[in-house]
Amino acid sequence: MKTKKLINSGADAVDEMLQGVLSAHPNHLYAVDDMPRAIIAKNGPRKGKVGLVIGGGSGHEPTFLGFVGKGLADAAAIGNVFASPPPDPIIACAKAVDGGAGVLFMYGNYAGDVMNFDMAAEMLALDDIEARTVLTTDDVASAPPDQRHRRRGVAGNVFIFKAAGAACDLLYSFDDVERAARHANSRTYTMGVALSPCSLPQTLKPNFLIGEDEMEIGMGIHGEPGMAREPLKTANEVTDELMDSILREMKASRGDRVAVLVNSLGSTPMMELYIMMRRVKSRLDDAGLVVHTSLVGNYCTSLEMAGASVTVMHLDDDLQRLIDHPCDCAMFTR
Template sequence: VKKFLNDPDDIVDEMLDGAVRAHGAYLEPVPGTRRAFMAREAPREGKVGLVVGGGSGHEPCFLGYVGPGMADAVAVGNVFSSPPPDPIARAAQAVSGGEGVLFIYGNYAGDTMNFEMAAELVQANGIPVRTVVTTDDIASSRAEDRDGRRGVAGNVLIFKAAGAACDKGWSLDACERAARKANLQTYTMGVALEPCSMPQTRRYNFSIGPQDMEVGVGIHGEPGVAREPMQSADAVVDMVMNRIFTEMPSQSGDRVAVLVNSFGSTPLMELYVLYRRVEQRLKTKGLTVAARWVGHYCTSLDMVGASISVMHLDDELAELLAHPCDTPFFRVGK
């Protein structure tokens, strides 16, 4: 698999160098580390600081969501690997505005260990830290084991809601509560048509047959929960939406936000075809799409595939999603 690469061992550093040059209007390095970046406006006195992060390879996640109204800082790991505690802790310290810091990251063994260690370091310095671990991937385990599920593209909507809560000056308690609710009310499922290839190996991790797709994939190029014969776009959406409807306790008249996300190599053209059917299915259920995003939001390197996320809105979440924000890859309002 061919890629635009120099020394593969430098990929993350070079990417970050390029990203900071490209998005310098939004973010700057956190002092003392090359693996954390903070919003130019952070810290803001009296505001809870929002720190997100995870491995790289998911661009524009997580770096692209730093800016007013969304994340205050991001810690970036190697490809598909959580950042170590140090950049996370430095990021938290850098964006603390006196009201504590909220960590949000996906539910993976590595992220949990590193963010927990970082939280201890930060709390030892007298800064209160709360953590919300995202678990929106409904394919990744049974509903009774919600806490064991992965955090995937729904992350972006959860960051948005939490970022708005922080931006409104809510207390650490209130911000944590809002983020936790946003997570619990977000349902994602992904389908891959082809696997991804890591920059260092430039080979596919595994292969999917020419007539097959992987259902219930995460955002790290791993196989999904099942391999199934390839189906039409509408049939794929129906399968995902049926699954989401089983999990989401909605009523006609309720509002939702939708994210149709490319894993990297699925083009916008196909995402629109998927979105069309998603909206049809939601409308048939009497649900209103109050906000929607279609594009490359949380990728898995060059994986071919897409995920659909639905956030079930109440008044509070609707208001949080509509709150203005301005980051390199996510903007709302003026």
């Protein structure tokens, strides 16, 4: 059975989406000439500032292009649905945002992205532009703690990119920007649950199968296998499973501060997200943790997948300053 989408053609969906985004946000964004997949912040890049380039596949909106703007990312390289951008738009992004202080690449830890961003960095070096990489690895479900370098980057991208973008905007040195980005990543934890599949615009067919009364804990944002497939439970029970894994690994002390994101994977409505947020807050209160800031909504989606994720960033003074720093992006303002 085919799914229904408001598109014209699966092959044209990404480029037509980008045209719509640029039409809607002309004060924030523009595309590099002859490179429509290289999206640049109008007010972000400047001389002497480390440039921040994020990127990855489409289908996760507002990640990545929604977080391009002053105080956050300077550019985003956009790939096909669930596919890495090729080197060309990555290189175009880097050249557009290079202020002479270096360019930091940040993206989720996926093999295709690593290969193409690394290739772009090698080619930029030939033009005397130094590009470094910090991978996001916040998905607790995708590898054990002693193999964190193997984990996927998911909704925690929002907080990690935010911290790195603030460091860039505050004119930190390249070394200090990289250090801040790695520190933010190391203190960010995400767990998700999927209730139903999504379908790619090109196929209009579900990308995995799951029973009507089932859920999958820890499923990835492209449909990668999770930790366990279980009978569907109540919102409190599901949230407890997610929070148990996060709190066990975070090892916070009473009185510590956190930033929280309750994120829809696409079709989960705000009502359900706030029911989950209620339980998240209760669990954090019980652990003696102080919620400094919270976000609820669509921040890192998987097309129309039903499900949600919870992200907790374990704050310290440096991270709190970076999370609180103002930003003005197409789809996110602080």
